Amino acid sequence: MEQMFIEFLSNTGFALADYRYLLMILVGLVLIYLGIAKHYEPLLLVPIGFGILVGNVPTFAGLGVSIYDEGSVLNYLYFGVVTGIYPPLVFLGVGALTDFYTMLARPVLMLLGAAAQAGIFLTFVGALALGFDPKEAASIGIIGGADGPTSIFLTAKLAPELIGPVAIAAYSYMALVPVIQPPIMKLLTTRKERLIRMEEPRSVAKREKIVFPIIAFLLTCFLAPASLPLFSMLFFGNLLKEAGVTERLATAARTAIIDSVTILLGLTVGASTQADVFLTPKSLYIFALGALAFGVATAVGVIFAKFLNLFLRQKINPLLGAAGVSAVPDSARVVQMVGRDEDRNNYLLMHAMAPNVSGVIGSAIAAGVLWTFML
Numbered sequence: 001m002e003q004m005f006i007e008f009l010s011n012t013g014f015a016l017a018d019y020r021y022l023l024m025i026l027v028g029l030v031l032i033y034l035g036i037a038k039h040y041e042p043l044l045l046v047p048i049g050f051g052i053l054v055g056n057v058p059t060f061a062g063l064g065v066s067i068y069d070e071g072s073v074l075n076y077l078y079f080g081v082v083t084g085i086y087p088p089l090v091f092l093g094v095g096a097l098t099d100f101y102t103m104l105a106r107p108v109l110m111l112l113g114a115a116a117q118a119g120i121f122l123t124f125v126g127a128l129a130l131g132f133d134p135k136e137a138a139s140i141g142i143i144g145g146a147d148g149p150t151s152i153f154l155t156a157k158l159a160p161e162l163i164g165p166v167a168i169a170a171y172s173y174m175a176l177v178p179v180i181q182p183p184i185m186k187l188l189t190t191r192k193e194r195l196i197r198m199e200e201p202r203s204v205a206k207r208e209k210i211v212f213p214i215i216a217f218l219l220t221c222f223l224a225p226a227s228l229p230l231f232s233m234l235f236f237g238n239l240l241k242e243a244g245v246t247e248r249l250a251t252a253a254r255t256a257i258i259d260s261v262t263i264l265l266g267l268t269v270g271a272s273t274q275a276d277v278f279l280t281p282k283s284l285y286i287f288a289l290g291a292l293a294f295g296v297a298t299a300v301g302v303i304f305a306k307f308l309n310l311f312l313r314q315k316i317n318p319l320l321g322a323a324g325v326s327a328v329p330d331s332a333r334v335v336q337m338v339g340r341d342e343d344r345n346n347y348l349l350m351h352a353m354a355p356n357v358s359g360v361i362g363s364a365i366a367a368g369v370l371w372t373f374m375l
Contacts, residue, residue, distance in 0.1 A: 010094040021056045028052030028270065034175060041144025041175035041330070044148065047263055048171055051270020063152035067271045078268045081163060084156040085310035086265040088233040093147075093258025094328070094360065095213070096250045101355040104208055105201030108308070109320065109351070113358030115322025119297025120366045123289050135159050138370040140286055143170045143361025144293025146177070146325035152269070153230060154367040158374055164272040165283040166193060169290035178282075180291075181298050181322050182338050188302045189318045194342045196317040198351040212236040220361060224368030230266030241242060245287075245351035297325045323352040326359035350369065 035042035054074070059066050067074040080086040103110055122294030132140060134157035142154045143166060147373030151170040155163050167333030174179065186194075213235035220231045240250040272278075309315050321341055323331045332352035339348040 017058045018275075018358075020279050021058055023054055024056040024273060024278065025274045027273075029269075032174070041171065043262060044171050044266055045175050047266025048168065048270040051267040052273050053270075054267065055271035055274045060123050066274070068274065068277075074271055077264055078272060080264060081152060081268050081272070082156050084153045084229065086261050087153035087156075088229040089261040090265065091256055091364075092147040092177060092233040092237040093255075093261070095234040096241045096253035097241075098234075098238055098241075098328070098357050099259075099353070100209065100238065100357060100358075101204050102201055102350055103358055104204045106351075108312070109316070109354035110358040111308065112301050112305055112316075112321045112324040112355035113360075113362045114324070114328070115321065116297045116301035116355070116359055117362040117366045118300040119290065119293045119295075119325075120363070120370075122296050122301075124370070126292065127285075127289055130289070132285075135374050136162060137200050138374055139166050140289050141293060142363070142367055143173065143286075143290035144168075144297045144325075145359070145366060146170070146174050146294055146297065146327040146331070147360060147363040148174060149265075150230065150326075150360075150363045150367050151266070153210065154371060157371055162282075162286065164269065164278050165286040166290075168273060168276050169287050171266075173290055173294045174330065177327050178334055178337070180294060181292070181331060181334050183319075184295060184298045185302055185319055185322050185334075185338050186362050188299060189306075191342060193306070193318050195346065197343075197346055198317055198320075198348065199314055201351070206244075209242040210239070210244075213242065213305040216361070220365060224365045224372070226371040227364045227368030230367070231361075234360070234364070235239070236291065241299060257357055258280070272300040278319060289353060294325065297321045301325065317346075317348060317351070319348065320352050320355055323354075323356040324358065324361045326360045328356050328360060329353065332356040332360075336356035 028049045031045045032041040035045030055067055064072050066072060067078050069075055103276040122142045123345050124137050127137035127140045139155040139162050142151045148170045151165050155166045216231050217231055217235035223229050237253045240246045240253060301324035302318050305318040305321035319335045324333045325331050332349055335352040336349040341344045
Protein backbone atom coordinates (compact mmCIF):
# COMPACT_ATOMS: atom_id res chain seq x y z
CA MET A 1 0.00 0.00 0.00
CA GLU A 2 2.81 2.38 0.89
CA GLN A 3 4.55 1.66 -2.42
CA MET A 4 1.34 2.33 -4.35
CA PHE A 5 0.93 5.64 -2.55
CA ILE A 6 4.51 6.64 -3.39
CA GLU A 7 3.95 5.71 -7.06
CA PHE A 8 0.75 7.76 -7.09
CA LEU A 9 2.56 10.80 -5.72
CA SER A 10 5.36 10.41 -8.23
CA ASN A 11 2.83 10.57 -11.09
CA THR A 12 1.04 13.72 -9.96
CA GLY A 13 1.61 17.06 -11.64
CA PHE A 14 3.26 18.36 -8.47
CA ALA A 15 6.04 15.77 -8.80
CA LEU A 16 6.42 16.04 -12.59
CA ALA A 17 6.44 19.83 -12.87
CA ASP A 18 9.62 21.85 -13.23
CA TYR A 19 10.27 25.58 -13.59
CA ARG A 20 9.44 25.53 -17.30
CA TYR A 21 5.85 24.42 -16.71
CA LEU A 22 5.45 26.96 -13.93
CA LEU A 23 6.78 29.70 -16.20
CA MET A 24 4.28 28.81 -18.95
CA ILE A 25 1.44 28.69 -16.40
CA LEU A 26 2.45 32.21 -15.40
CA VAL A 27 2.28 33.27 -19.05
CA GLY A 28 -1.20 31.80 -19.31
CA LEU A 29 -2.33 33.66 -16.19
CA VAL A 30 -0.95 36.92 -17.62
CA LEU A 31 -2.92 36.45 -20.85
CA ILE A 32 -6.10 35.71 -18.90
CA TYR A 33 -5.49 38.83 -16.81
CA LEU A 34 -4.95 41.00 -19.90
CA GLY A 35 -8.13 39.66 -21.46
CA ILE A 36 -10.33 40.09 -18.39
CA ALA A 37 -8.88 43.08 -16.56
CA LYS A 38 -7.53 45.11 -19.51
CA HIS A 39 -10.07 43.96 -22.12
CA TYR A 40 -7.25 43.19 -24.59
CA GLU A 41 -8.93 40.86 -27.12
CA PRO A 42 -10.70 38.84 -24.38
CA LEU A 43 -12.39 36.52 -26.88
CA LEU A 44 -8.91 35.39 -27.92
CA LEU A 45 -6.65 35.81 -24.92
CA VAL A 46 -8.93 34.13 -22.38
CA PRO A 47 -9.25 30.85 -24.37
CA ILE A 48 -5.55 30.91 -25.29
CA GLY A 49 -4.49 31.73 -21.73
CA PHE A 50 -6.59 28.93 -20.27
CA GLY A 51 -5.33 26.61 -23.01
CA ILE A 52 -1.77 27.34 -21.86
CA LEU A 53 -2.79 26.23 -18.36
CA VAL A 54 -4.29 23.05 -19.82
CA GLY A 55 -1.20 22.28 -21.87
CA ASN A 56 1.20 22.78 -19.01
CA VAL A 57 -0.27 20.42 -16.45
CA PRO A 58 2.48 17.74 -16.53
CA THR A 59 1.31 14.21 -17.28
CA PHE A 60 3.25 10.98 -17.25
CA ALA A 61 4.02 9.08 -20.44
CA GLY A 62 1.28 6.77 -21.64
CA LEU A 63 -1.61 8.48 -19.85
CA GLY A 64 -3.05 9.59 -23.20
CA VAL A 65 -4.54 12.95 -22.26
CA SER A 66 -1.94 15.43 -23.57
CA ILE A 67 -2.56 17.35 -26.78
CA TYR A 68 0.40 15.54 -28.34
CA ASP A 69 -0.79 12.08 -27.26
CA GLU A 70 -2.23 10.42 -30.34
CA GLY A 71 -5.89 9.57 -29.86
CA SER A 72 -6.48 11.88 -26.89
CA VAL A 73 -9.47 14.24 -26.87
CA LEU A 74 -7.23 17.30 -27.08
CA ASN A 75 -5.28 15.73 -29.91
CA TYR A 76 -8.50 15.27 -31.90
CA LEU A 77 -9.53 18.87 -31.25
CA TYR A 78 -6.05 20.04 -32.27
CA PHE A 79 -6.58 18.30 -35.61
CA GLY A 80 -8.54 21.35 -36.77
CA VAL A 81 -5.46 23.51 -36.19
CA VAL A 82 -2.75 21.36 -37.76
CA THR A 83 -4.87 20.64 -40.85
CA GLY A 84 -5.98 24.26 -41.28
CA ILE A 85 -9.70 23.59 -40.76
CA TYR A 86 -10.39 26.23 -38.12
CA PRO A 87 -8.97 29.36 -39.86
CA PRO A 88 -11.33 29.21 -42.89
CA LEU A 89 -14.30 28.78 -40.54
CA VAL A 90 -13.17 31.88 -38.66
CA PHE A 91 -12.99 33.69 -42.00
CA LEU A 92 -16.56 32.63 -42.74
CA GLY A 93 -17.67 34.44 -39.60
CA VAL A 94 -15.43 37.43 -40.32
CA GLY A 95 -16.97 37.76 -43.77
CA ALA A 96 -20.47 37.70 -42.30
CA LEU A 97 -19.43 40.40 -39.82
CA THR A 98 -17.59 42.68 -42.25
CA ASP A 99 -19.02 45.66 -44.06
CA PHE A 100 -16.88 46.58 -47.08
CA TYR A 101 -18.85 49.81 -47.50
CA THR A 102 -16.03 52.30 -46.80
CA MET A 103 -13.53 50.36 -48.91
CA LEU A 104 -15.90 50.39 -51.88
CA ALA A 105 -16.71 54.05 -51.30
CA ARG A 106 -13.05 55.10 -51.54
CA PRO A 107 -10.98 52.34 -53.17
CA VAL A 108 -7.70 54.26 -52.84
CA LEU A 109 -7.71 53.37 -49.15
CA MET A 110 -7.24 49.72 -50.15
CA LEU A 111 -3.67 50.62 -51.07
CA LEU A 112 -2.94 51.29 -47.40
CA GLY A 113 -3.94 47.74 -46.53
CA ALA A 114 -1.66 46.46 -49.29
CA ALA A 115 1.28 48.62 -48.19
CA ALA A 116 1.10 47.41 -44.60
CA GLN A 117 1.84 43.86 -45.78
CA ALA A 118 5.42 44.96 -46.44
CA GLY A 119 6.09 44.00 -42.84
CA ILE A 120 5.45 40.36 -43.78
CA PHE A 121 8.07 40.21 -46.52
CA LEU A 122 10.69 42.28 -44.70
CA THR A 123 10.40 40.00 -41.68
CA PHE A 124 10.58 36.97 -43.96
CA VAL A 125 13.96 38.23 -45.18
CA GLY A 126 15.06 38.93 -41.61
CA ALA A 127 14.13 35.41 -40.50
CA LEU A 128 16.14 33.95 -43.37
CA ALA A 129 19.13 36.04 -42.29
CA LEU A 130 18.85 34.61 -38.77
CA GLY A 131 19.14 31.08 -40.08
CA PHE A 132 15.51 29.93 -40.28
CA ASP A 133 14.73 27.76 -43.29
CA PRO A 134 12.43 29.33 -45.93
CA LYS A 135 9.24 27.61 -44.72
CA GLU A 136 9.86 28.66 -41.11
CA ALA A 137 10.76 32.19 -42.24
CA ALA A 138 7.50 32.47 -44.20
CA SER A 139 5.51 31.30 -41.16
CA ILE A 140 7.24 33.91 -38.98
CA GLY A 141 6.88 36.70 -41.51
CA ILE A 142 3.10 36.27 -41.77
CA ILE A 143 2.83 37.47 -38.15
CA GLY A 144 3.35 40.95 -39.62
CA GLY A 145 -0.10 40.73 -41.16
CA ALA A 146 -1.55 40.81 -37.62
CA ASP A 147 -4.09 38.16 -38.56
CA GLY A 148 -4.15 35.16 -36.25
CA PRO A 149 -6.17 32.75 -38.45
CA THR A 150 -4.01 33.51 -41.49
CA SER A 151 -0.83 32.99 -39.45
CA ILE A 152 -2.11 29.62 -38.20
CA PHE A 153 -3.29 28.57 -41.66
CA LEU A 154 0.07 29.22 -43.32
CA THR A 155 2.13 27.80 -40.45
CA ALA A 156 0.04 24.61 -40.43
CA LYS A 157 0.95 24.11 -44.07
CA LEU A 158 4.63 25.09 -43.96
CA ALA A 159 6.00 24.62 -40.42
CA PRO A 160 3.43 22.89 -38.16
CA GLU A 161 5.99 22.53 -35.38
CA LEU A 162 5.92 26.34 -35.02
CA ILE A 163 2.14 26.72 -34.69
CA GLY A 164 2.30 27.33 -30.94
CA PRO A 165 4.82 30.21 -30.85
CA VAL A 166 3.58 31.76 -34.12
CA ALA A 167 -0.06 31.74 -32.99
CA ILE A 168 0.71 33.05 -29.52
CA ALA A 169 2.89 35.82 -30.98
CA ALA A 170 0.27 36.78 -33.60
CA TYR A 171 -2.63 36.92 -31.15
CA SER A 172 -0.57 38.60 -28.43
CA TYR A 173 0.47 41.42 -30.74
CA MET A 174 -3.09 41.73 -32.04
CA ALA A 175 -4.25 42.17 -28.44
CA LEU A 176 -1.52 44.73 -27.76
CA VAL A 177 -2.42 46.95 -30.73
CA PRO A 178 -3.45 49.82 -28.39
CA VAL A 179 0.00 49.66 -26.79
CA ILE A 180 2.26 49.05 -29.81
CA GLN A 181 0.80 51.23 -32.54
CA PRO A 182 0.21 54.72 -31.02
CA PRO A 183 3.90 55.56 -30.39
CA ILE A 184 4.81 54.58 -33.96
CA MET A 185 1.89 56.56 -35.40
CA LYS A 186 2.77 59.69 -33.44
CA LEU A 187 6.47 59.42 -34.23
CA LEU A 188 5.85 59.32 -37.98
CA THR A 189 3.17 62.05 -38.23
CA THR A 190 2.93 65.74 -37.42
CA ARG A 191 0.08 67.25 -35.45
CA LYS A 192 -1.12 68.97 -38.63
CA GLU A 193 -1.33 65.59 -40.37
CA ARG A 194 -3.17 64.00 -37.45
CA LEU A 195 -5.75 66.80 -37.65
CA ILE A 196 -6.68 66.06 -41.26
CA ARG A 197 -10.40 65.39 -41.60
CA MET A 198 -11.65 62.89 -44.12
CA GLU A 199 -14.49 63.71 -46.51
CA GLU A 200 -17.70 61.76 -46.23
CA PRO A 201 -17.56 58.64 -48.43
CA ARG A 202 -19.89 58.29 -51.39
CA SER A 203 -23.03 56.22 -51.11
CA VAL A 204 -22.57 52.57 -52.09
CA ALA A 205 -25.48 50.84 -53.80
CA LYS A 206 -26.86 47.56 -52.53
CA ARG A 207 -26.05 45.93 -55.87
CA GLU A 208 -22.37 46.87 -55.46
CA LYS A 209 -22.28 45.22 -52.05
CA ILE A 210 -23.75 42.02 -53.45
CA VAL A 211 -21.52 41.86 -56.52
CA PHE A 212 -18.33 42.74 -54.63
CA PRO A 213 -17.75 39.44 -52.76
CA ILE A 214 -18.23 37.45 -55.97
CA ILE A 215 -15.81 39.55 -58.03
CA ALA A 216 -13.35 39.90 -55.15
CA PHE A 217 -13.35 36.13 -54.60
CA LEU A 218 -12.55 35.43 -58.26
CA LEU A 219 -9.84 38.10 -58.51
CA THR A 220 -8.05 37.20 -55.27
CA CYS A 221 -8.17 33.45 -55.88
CA PHE A 222 -6.90 33.76 -59.43
CA LEU A 223 -4.09 35.91 -58.03
CA ALA A 224 -3.30 33.65 -55.07
CA PRO A 225 -4.93 30.22 -55.59
CA ALA A 226 -3.24 28.85 -52.46
CA SER A 227 -5.47 31.12 -50.37
CA LEU A 228 -8.65 29.59 -51.81
CA PRO A 229 -9.81 28.08 -48.46
CA LEU A 230 -9.56 31.48 -46.75
CA PHE A 231 -11.04 33.63 -49.50
CA SER A 232 -13.88 31.24 -50.31
CA MET A 233 -15.09 31.40 -46.71
CA LEU A 234 -14.46 35.14 -46.27
CA PHE A 235 -16.40 36.23 -49.35
CA PHE A 236 -19.07 33.55 -49.01
CA GLY A 237 -19.76 34.84 -45.49
CA ASN A 238 -19.96 38.38 -46.82
CA LEU A 239 -22.32 37.35 -49.62
CA LEU A 240 -24.60 35.74 -47.02
CA LYS A 241 -24.61 39.04 -45.14
CA GLU A 242 -25.30 41.27 -48.15
CA ALA A 243 -27.69 39.05 -50.12
CA GLY A 244 -30.64 39.93 -47.91
CA VAL A 245 -32.26 36.51 -48.36
CA THR A 246 -29.85 34.40 -46.28
CA GLU A 247 -29.94 36.25 -42.98
CA ARG A 248 -30.35 33.04 -40.95
CA LEU A 249 -27.15 31.64 -42.45
CA ALA A 250 -25.30 34.92 -41.98
CA THR A 251 -26.42 35.07 -38.35
CA ALA A 252 -25.20 31.52 -37.75
CA ALA A 253 -21.83 32.32 -39.38
CA ARG A 254 -21.21 35.48 -37.34
CA THR A 255 -22.41 34.05 -34.03
CA ALA A 256 -22.57 30.29 -33.36
CA ILE A 257 -19.98 29.17 -35.91
CA ILE A 258 -17.27 31.76 -35.32
CA ASP A 259 -17.76 31.65 -31.55
CA SER A 260 -17.50 27.86 -31.40
CA VAL A 261 -14.43 27.77 -33.63
CA THR A 262 -12.77 30.60 -31.70
CA ILE A 263 -13.16 28.62 -28.47
CA LEU A 264 -11.65 25.46 -29.97
CA LEU A 265 -8.92 27.34 -31.82
CA GLY A 266 -7.84 29.41 -28.83
CA LEU A 267 -7.96 26.55 -26.34
CA THR A 268 -6.02 24.08 -28.49
CA VAL A 269 -3.43 26.60 -29.66
CA GLY A 270 -2.83 27.50 -26.04
CA ALA A 271 -2.63 23.84 -25.03
CA SER A 272 -0.03 23.22 -27.75
CA THR A 273 2.47 25.40 -25.87
CA GLN A 274 3.75 22.66 -23.60
CA ALA A 275 6.88 23.89 -21.87
CA ASP A 276 9.10 21.11 -23.18
CA VAL A 277 8.31 21.95 -26.82
CA PHE A 278 7.61 25.69 -26.51
CA LEU A 279 10.41 27.13 -24.39
CA THR A 280 13.23 27.12 -26.93
CA PRO A 281 15.56 29.82 -28.32
CA LYS A 282 13.63 29.52 -31.60
CA SER A 283 10.42 30.64 -29.84
CA LEU A 284 12.18 33.73 -28.48
CA TYR A 285 13.39 34.62 -31.98
CA ILE A 286 9.84 34.22 -33.26
CA PHE A 287 8.46 36.63 -30.66
CA ALA A 288 11.18 39.18 -31.42
CA LEU A 289 10.67 38.94 -35.17
CA GLY A 290 6.89 39.08 -34.71
CA ALA A 291 7.20 42.36 -32.83
CA LEU A 292 9.47 43.68 -35.59
CA ALA A 293 6.99 42.57 -38.25
CA PHE A 294 4.11 44.29 -36.52
CA GLY A 295 6.06 47.53 -36.02
CA VAL A 296 7.29 47.59 -39.61
CA ALA A 297 3.79 46.95 -40.99
CA THR A 298 2.40 49.85 -38.96
CA ALA A 299 5.22 52.19 -39.99
CA VAL A 300 5.02 51.31 -43.69
CA GLY A 301 1.26 51.87 -43.71
CA VAL A 302 1.63 55.35 -42.21
CA ILE A 303 4.54 56.30 -44.47
CA PHE A 304 2.71 55.10 -47.57
CA ALA A 305 -0.31 57.24 -46.67
CA LYS A 306 2.00 60.26 -46.47
CA PHE A 307 3.43 59.29 -49.86
CA LEU A 308 -0.04 59.10 -51.42
CA ASN A 309 -0.81 62.58 -50.14
CA LEU A 310 1.85 63.93 -52.49
CA PHE A 311 -0.44 63.07 -55.40
CA LEU A 312 -3.96 63.38 -53.96
CA ARG A 313 -6.15 66.46 -53.97
CA GLN A 314 -8.26 65.09 -51.15
CA LYS A 315 -5.63 64.36 -48.50
CA ILE A 316 -5.67 61.19 -46.41
CA ASN A 317 -5.08 61.35 -42.70
CA PRO A 318 -1.80 59.34 -42.44
CA LEU A 319 -3.02 57.69 -39.26
CA LEU A 320 -5.26 55.55 -41.47
CA GLY A 321 -2.16 53.77 -42.73
CA ALA A 322 -1.75 52.09 -39.35
CA ALA A 323 -5.13 50.39 -39.85
CA GLY A 324 -3.67 48.52 -42.82
CA VAL A 325 -2.64 45.72 -40.49
CA SER A 326 -5.52 43.30 -40.32
CA ALA A 327 -6.21 43.35 -36.59
CA VAL A 328 -9.93 43.98 -37.17
CA PRO A 329 -11.36 46.18 -35.73
CA ASP A 330 -8.77 47.06 -33.07
CA SER A 331 -6.28 48.87 -35.29
CA ALA A 332 -9.14 50.97 -36.71
CA ARG A 333 -10.17 51.85 -33.16
CA VAL A 334 -6.60 52.87 -32.36
CA VAL A 335 -6.65 55.23 -35.35
CA GLN A 336 -9.84 56.76 -33.98
CA MET A 337 -8.31 57.06 -30.51
CA VAL A 338 -5.08 58.72 -31.66
CA GLY A 339 -6.96 61.07 -33.99
CA ARG A 340 -9.34 62.16 -31.23
CA ASP A 341 -6.41 62.89 -28.94
CA GLU A 342 -5.75 65.84 -31.25
CA ASP A 343 -9.34 66.71 -32.18
CA ARG A 344 -12.27 65.35 -30.20
CA ASN A 345 -14.58 65.91 -33.16
CA ASN A 346 -12.49 64.11 -35.78
CA TYR A 347 -14.26 60.84 -36.53
CA LEU A 348 -11.85 58.48 -38.29
CA LEU A 349 -13.18 55.05 -37.34
CA MET A 350 -15.43 54.58 -40.37
CA HIS A 351 -12.63 55.61 -42.74
CA ALA A 352 -10.06 53.43 -40.95
CA MET A 353 -12.19 50.34 -41.52
CA ALA A 354 -11.39 50.53 -45.25
CA PRO A 355 -7.64 49.84 -44.94
CA ASN A 356 -8.41 47.57 -41.99
CA VAL A 357 -10.59 45.12 -43.94
CA SER A 358 -8.37 45.41 -47.02
CA GLY A 359 -5.51 44.40 -44.73
CA VAL A 360 -7.35 41.13 -44.05
CA ILE A 361 -7.46 40.50 -47.79
CA GLY A 362 -3.83 41.59 -48.18
CA SER A 363 -2.51 39.27 -45.48
CA ALA A 364 -4.39 36.30 -46.98
CA ILE A 365 -2.95 37.10 -50.42
CA ALA A 366 0.53 37.33 -48.88
CA ALA A 367 0.02 33.93 -47.24
CA GLY A 368 -0.97 32.42 -50.57
CA VAL A 369 2.02 33.96 -52.32
CA LEU A 370 4.46 32.71 -49.68
CA TRP A 371 2.96 29.23 -49.74
CA THR A 372 3.21 29.13 -53.54
CA PHE A 373 6.87 30.14 -53.41
CA MET A 374 7.58 27.35 -50.94
CA LEU A 375 6.13 24.62 -53.16
